[in-house]
Amino acid sequence: xxxxxxxxxxxxxxxxxxxxxxxxxxxxxxxxxxxxxxxxxxxxxxxxxxxxxxxxxxxxxxxxxxxxxxxxxxxxxxxxxxxxxxxxxxxxxxxxxxxxxxxxxxxxxxxxxxxxxxxxxxxxxxxxxxxxxxxxxxxxxxxxxxxxxxxx
Numbered sequence: 145x146x147x148x149x150x151x152x153x154x155x156x157x158x159x160x161x162x163x164x165x166x167x168x169x170x171x172x173x174x175x176x177x178x179x180x181x182x183x184x185x186x187x188x189x190x191x192x193x194x195x196x197x198x199x200x201x202x203x204x205x206x207x208x209x210x211x212x213x214x215x216x217x218x219x220x221x222x223x224x225x226x227x228x229x230x231x232x233x234x235x236x237x238x239x240x241x242x243x244x245x246x247x248x249x250x251x252x253x254x255x256x257x258x259x260x261x262x263x264x265x266x267x268x269x270x271x272x273x274x275x276x277x278x279x280x281x282x283x284x285x286x287x288x289x290x291x292x293x294x295x296x
Contacts, residue, residue, distance in 0.1 A: 175237055182239075182276045191282060202234040205248075206282055210289050213251075226289050227251040228261075232278050239277055242269045257292060261285055 179202045186193050186206075196203040206229065213225030229249040235241040245265050247258060268281045 172236070175240075179234055179238055182278050185276060185279055186282075189279065191279070196231070201236065202232075202238065204232045204234075204278065206230045206232070206278070208282065208286055208289060210293055212293060224252075225293065226253050226257065228253055230282065230285070232281075239272075239274055242273065243277060245269070245281065257289075260292075261288065264288055 176198075179198075183193070183195060183202070183204065186204075192207050194205045196205055207227070208230065209227035210225040213227045227249075228247055228251065231246040231248055233244040233246075235243065247253075247261065250258065253261075264284055265281055268284050269277055272280050
């Protein structure tokens with residue numbers, strides 16, 4: 145966190161606060177700002193999402209579908225594409241802690257594909273610890289789902 149020195153001349157460098165000067169309220173605000181930045185990133189990238197809650201923990205639902213997914217295709221007996229929704233539940237200290245990611249509302253998703261997606265989620269979260277994690281997970285799963293259309 146930075147703080148401007150009072151009475152400083154224009155163009156002066158801002159002074160960085162030392163971690164021991166941070167109180168619980170400022171730390172909580174810092175992490176809340178990081179979480180809000182991730183939601184803004186999803187918005188700017190044009191990703192579909194729904195914020196389920198912001199307090200006490202950020203919870204976001206993100207729909208994913210393959211390029212060829214047809215709504216209601218399984219009702220007619222035709223299996224075309226995959227669709228699912230991810231629910232991210234962020235701990236208070238996200239992105240320094242890993243969010244909980246649930247795969248919900250699966251359509252035409254086989255058990256083997258679901259397991260492959262869960263493994264990829266875990267690897268991506270591990271690789272991006274301390275950074276934004278939701279966008280990389282969404283992007284990676286979308287790529288995998290589109291590349292696996294013919295395999296599952």
